Amino acid sequence: DGGITQSPKYLFRKEGQNVTLSCEQNLNHDAMYWYRQDPGQGLRLIYYSQIVNDFQKGDIAEGYSVSREKKESFPLTVTSAQKNPTAFYLCASTTGVGETQYFGPGTRLLVL
């Protein structure tokens, strides 16, 4: 079945630790996105990539980093510089402009 997978479902981070959230898609989509969702809030864009080896900052990129070495994969690293990382993280992909975004199931990050 085609779709987007995110892992892990829950992730715990210790103070000062970097953690990486995985996002994989087998939809052959060119563009991929990372969003952050806080309780009772909408989604905010962290980073997006329209093509392999290229990515752009979204509205809240500080404290995060990404890579896009393969079309299928777009991992997000939450660095120690992100002081308030507790949130629900959603990955999405799309074939391009004007097309539907497909979302993964999300990863919930908690700080110990």
Place this chain on the structure above:
Amino acid sequence: DAKTTQPPSMDCAEGRAANLPCNHSTISGNEYVYWYRQIHSQGPQYIIHGLKNNETNEMASLIITEDRKSSTLILPHATLRDTAVYYCTAERGGATNKLIFGTGTLLAVQP
């Protein structure tokens, strides 16, 4: 980017039509209106989108006003499984395909 405004919550009786409004008065000519929904603790699910004309699919209907400043999502026969937060977004045509999500409308379908 167009800002969208939605009521924070709505109730609907099971089996009845649910009509969810969205205001997007600053939408530009190349921005599509998209609707997604999010069931608690899951990723958003695409419902429908449109540019100028009304649209219908197996899930819902989308009615866009002639001036494009507002739209209504219609779930013709709401079920309990339709209880979710519904997001109306305006997609910025051209550069990034970035979605601007607001806080949405929590639709509670009552038995």
